[in-house]
Amino acid sequence: MQINAKGMHYRKLNAILKEAAASGVAHFELENVNGQRYLGTGLDRPVEIVVNGVPGNDLGAFMDGPTVIVRGNGQDAIANTMNAGKIVVHGHAGDVLAFGMRGGKLFIKGDVGYRVGIHMKAYNEQVPVVIIGGGAGAFFGEYMAGGVLVLLGLGYAPGQSLIGDYTGTGMHGGAIYIRGKVDPELLGKEVAVFEANAEDRAVLEPHLLEYCQEFGLDPAEINRQPFQKLVPVSHRPYGNLYAY
């Protein structure tokens, strides 16, 4: 189903998507999207939505199953509290991506803004995966509680930092993988840095392969540089704060 979204209010556009998905439409091509919020929000079946243009904030919020391909740049708060499915952005994206994300995948081709991966979480088989092709702003993985957050820095010069200040501040679960060197001055007090080992590579490999397939990249190129792994040094540091 093709929809010309030019000038269309987000409520109308999302109502059309929801109704058509419920009636069995499995593929959507959205043309001339510009700034419409909440695309894919709350959709709970594995439809595919191709977005041509710049989708508005909260793309895929609370999404539960669909695949969203953005042929353009993304804005803020993509995959907010997303539960399942996949979002692929063929450009850069903004701040607060994957906020409270609890499952599914988010692949960004370029750079991302501040506070990406804030409070991601995981439970049993529900493990959200976020892979970013470029670099990230400050507070990457802030308060992260679970999941996998990967920063590739493709096209970055050797020695150029992929992260901003306060990376992993307040982190208490999950893992952040960063390709290349990490400046310890930029890390929060709650994380420690290790060289990624064979076990970590095994975790990353299928996700990186899928990422490379989406963007037509060569996995060998990515693997040419080792990954650093950031993990929390404390487990649930505030677990007793309100309980005792």
Next chain:
Amino acid sequence: MDQVFPRIPSGCAISGMIDRSGGRMTGEAIIASIALMHERSNGLGGGFAGYGIYPDFPEHYAFHLIYDSETARANTEAFLASRFAIDASEPIPTRPVAGILDPPILWRYFLAPKEELVHGKDRPADADDFTLRAVMHINHSIAGAYVASSGKNMGAFKGVGYPEDIGRFYRLETYAGYSWTAHGRFPTNTPGWWGGAHPFTILDWSVVHNGEISSYGINRRYLEMFGYTCDLQTDTEVVAYLFDLLGRRHGLKFQEICLALAAPFWKDIDRMPEPARQKLTAIRMVYGSALLNGPFSIIVGNRRGITGFNDRIKLRPMMAARKGDMVYMASEESAIIEVCSSPDEVWAARGGEPIVAELYDNAARKIARAS
């Protein structure tokens, strides 16, 4: 009790654009850009600033006034006549718009300070300072009168409503300027009223702001020492006056003003090489009371151009783009794409690092010469 209160997902919107070569554009593009972010406002404030819009009166202070009553207008005009030659006086042209209710009296004046009052014993000796005092007097001491703008060859157009309605109300399609800024308001801590809409201005400085200035009290008391009074009931007012104080009166360069208002953290200053460490230490010590705390993204305008600028840890959004001589800034990328579909370059602002977009020197000279 079964009334439904839908969530209103708002958070203020800002947008700005400049043609660095000095080419002038109507207000239609800036309205289209800010309208795209309709969801970020709630109808309780919208406004615009345009530069280069009064080429017929380039050397006059253009005063835009908001009046609650004819009495306020009479009192203000008597005051203005005592200080300035009033070379033109007229209602600001408006049209009826469905979303704009009960507008106040809106008037503009093109003013030239009376020379003998500017110079001499106990006089400010500077036409800008003289005009600044007049603005403060009106806002502080004349009941029901508020100055929306007071700069040369620029004007602010603001009120209560959604920004796109305010833009049509003020007929911005009939003006042409080389730079424009806009604001859609979602008031949080202070009332939505005509004087409290953005932009906040003084002389040719204008500020549109998304966020809140938690340091308002400290900043306000600091500014009072230099003759600025804050009477417009909104935190953003201090930002406009701080730019005037640091930029015009203290002669700081734009980058330096931003280093004072969004100073790096001490831990980062301590890691800097000399002489940067010493310079930043000096700025923080001298201008500690000018530091802006709290989340903000701001676009500041003056006759030279526009500058986008975020708090140090970037708690509010700001994107920028360039296409030829045009530079755009906005809360959302889509608000830029709406008026510039294929920019040469699009990038995200970084916390505490200003994006300065000014007229080219030859364009600035040409505009100055024309006056």
